[in-house]
Amino acid sequence: MNHPMDLTAAVGGLSYLNPHAPEPWASFVEQIERVRPYLGELERWIETLKHPKRTLIVDVPIERDDGTVAHYEGYRVQHNLSRGPGKGGIRFHPAVTLNEVMALAGWMTVKNAAVGLPFGGAKGGIRVDPASVSKGELQRITRRFTSEIGLIIGPDRDIPAPDVGTNAMTMAVMMDTYSMNRGGTATGVVTGKPIALGGSLGRQEATGRGVYITAREAGRRLHLPIEGARVVVQGFGNVGGIGARLFHEAGAKVIAIGDHSGTWLNEGGIDIPAALAHVAAHGALLGFAGAEPVGIEDFWALPCEFMIPAALEGQITAARAERMRARVVVEGANGPTTPAADDILTDRGILVVPDVLANAGGVTVSYFEWVQDFSSFFWTEDEINARLERIMVQAFDAIWQVSQDKQVSLRTAAFIIACHRVLEARAERGLYP
Numbered sequence: 001m002n003h004p005m006d007l008t009a010a011v012g013g014l015s016y017l018n019p020h021a022p023e024p025w026a027s028f029v030e031q032i033e034r035v036r037p038y039l040g041e042l043e044r045w046i047e048t049l050k051h052p053k054r055t056l057i058v059d060v061p062i063e064r065d066d067g068t069v070a071h072y073e074g075y076r077v078q079h080n081l082s083r084g085p086g087k088g089g090i091r092f093h094p095a096v097t098l099n100e101v102m103a104l105a106g107w108m109t110v111k112n113a114a115v116g117l118p119f120g121g122a123k124g125g126i127r128v129d130p131a132s133v134s135k136g137e138l139q140r141i142t143r144r145f146t147s148e149i150g151l152i153i154g155p156d157r158d159i160p161a162p163d164v165g166t167n168a169m170t171m172a173v174m175m176d177t178y179s180m181n182r183g184g185t186a187t188g189v190v191t192g193k194p195i196a197l198g199g200s201l202g203r204q205e206a207t208g209r210g211v212y213i214t215a216r217e218a219g220r221r222l223h224l225p226i227e228g229a230r231v232v233v234q235g236f237g238n239v240g241g242i243g244a245r246l247f248h249e250a251g252a253k254v255i256a257i258g259d260h261s262g263t264w265l266n267e268g269g270i271d272i273p274a275a276l277a278h279v280a281a282h283g284a285l286l287g288f289a290g291a292e293p294v295g296i297e298d299f300w301a302l303p304c305e306f307m308i309p310a311a312l313e314g315q316i317t318a319a320r321a322e323r324m325r326a327r328v329v330v331e332g333a334n335g336p337t338t339p340a341a342d343d344i345l346t347d348r349g350i351l352v353v354p355d356v357l358a359n360a361g362g363v364t365v366s367y368f369e370w371v372q373d374f375s376s377f378f379w380t381e382d383e384i385n386a387r388l389e390r391i392m393v394q395a396f397d398a399i400w401q402v403s404q405d406k407q408v409s410l411r412t413a414a415f416i417i418a419c420h421r422v423l424e425a426r427a428e429r430g431l432y433p
């Protein structure tokens with residue numbers, strides 16, 4: 001079927017994040033296409049998933065501290081709302097593009113459906129380097145952006161959360177701005193907030209915890225215990241840093257870590273609390289004395305049991321996949337593996353736990369936060385972690401089963417389950433008017 005707006009063509013090309021990787025939206029569309037043969041009657045709705053429902057591009061002007069006026073481009077994409085309000089994070093990064101935000105929103109649709117959360121998929125971002133602006137400027141950017149996307153977000157419409165370059169403080173400012181504009185306190189408009197503003201215990205750790213749980217489940221299937229396993233982690237922020245800490249605490253040997261400032265190796269095992277303390281003090285791993293620098297291509301080729309990409313998209317390319325010596329890749333990041341690399345890893349017998357499952361712990365506890373805000377009744381951290389564990393293990397089991405039954409990768413299995421749920425909801429809501 002021809003669609004008047006061929007978004008794949010409009011925003012195609014190669015990724016800015018990695019010139020050897022396709023643009024993220026093209027990767028997402030290819031992943032959707034791979035599910036087509038498994039959709040049965042629902043196949044007639046598949047184009048729905050290849051066209052975001054709503055895309056808002058906003059101009060974010062602010063007065064800088066020196067009196068000049070600066071403009072930043074921001075986006076909120078609601079990829080699909082068939083199963084519930086939009087849900088997905090906000091990214092502040094100097095290279096954010098519409099193409100990337102569209103793909104990230106699409107992955108949220110699939111992720112939320114794959115783990116059974118009652119949400120559609122959305123994502124947002126601003127093309128800004130948070131490190132290049134003052135605290136006051138960042139707050140003004142966040143407030144103006146929130147007011148602009150206030151047209152389409154809301155506790156029952158679309159609920160943002162943190163992603164790369166944003167955190168609980170960003171969410172506090174977003175919640176405050178939205179509430180001021182509406183004339184009341186709307187805690188449920190964002191998740192990942194500080195605890196004092198209706199945030200949930202366990203949310204900050206949740207994505208890393210989900211990565212750890214799914215790695216452990218994959219390890220069980222392959223008889224690879226976490227204790228003593230060699231782990232490599234790219235990205236040492238919220239997801240990678242906390243994920244590395246949980247592996248370390250469980251007795252794994254985290255042998256290599258990296259962030260934008262470089263990659264480091266210590267085959268005896270890195271002291272992860274010391275590395276986290278270094279980043280807290282210096283803002284990056286650069287200068288960390290507990291490991292030796294290692295070249296980026298050697299980093300990806302390190303022999304290990306678990307490789308955890310937890311930075312950005314397009315990192316595991318076909319060339320890197322050919323050289324990788326991991327047993328399992330657990331995708332903490334969204335979209336770190338290109339479709340071509342995915343096939344190579346599968347052919348080489350390297351198990352990939354896909355992003356839409358592996359990093360779903362964050363949005364799962366965001367869901368808990370949203371529920372707690374609505375009921376104004378807050379749970380203990382033990383309750384939250386127990387519910388998270390249950391949802392992640394159930395989702396892993398279901399996806400594993402489909403992958404075994406249909407002899408497909410875990411990614412395609414997750415997409416089969418998710419696309420069925422989304423398109424069934426679409427079909428049951430009836431035909432477009």
Ligand SMILES: NC(=O)C1=CN([C@@H]2O[C@H](COP(=O)(O)OP(=O)(O)OC[C@H]3O[C@@H](n4cnc5c(N)ncnc54)[C@H](OP(=O)(O)O)[C@@H]3O)[C@@H](O)[C@H]2O)C=CC1
Nearest residue numbers: 163164165207235236237238239259260311333334359362
């Ligand atoms: N936060 C969450 O709850 C969730 C996040 N995710 C995904 O996880 C990934 C990481 O997000 P999060 O941890 O929140 O983000 P953070 O901003 O907390 O951390 C990002 C990390 O990636 C590093 N990084 C950035 N660019 C590069 C690069 N080119 N090469 C190597 N490392 C790089 C950063 O290094 P530096 O600090 O030095 O710039 C930092 O260590 C993203 O793909 C995100 O979409 C998925 C689900 C939920």
Ligand SMILES: O=C(O)CCC(=O)C(=O)O
Nearest residue numbers: 088089161163362363366
């Ligand atoms: O917590 C959320 O709502 C979304 C987290 C997110 O952006 C993601 O899972 O990629």
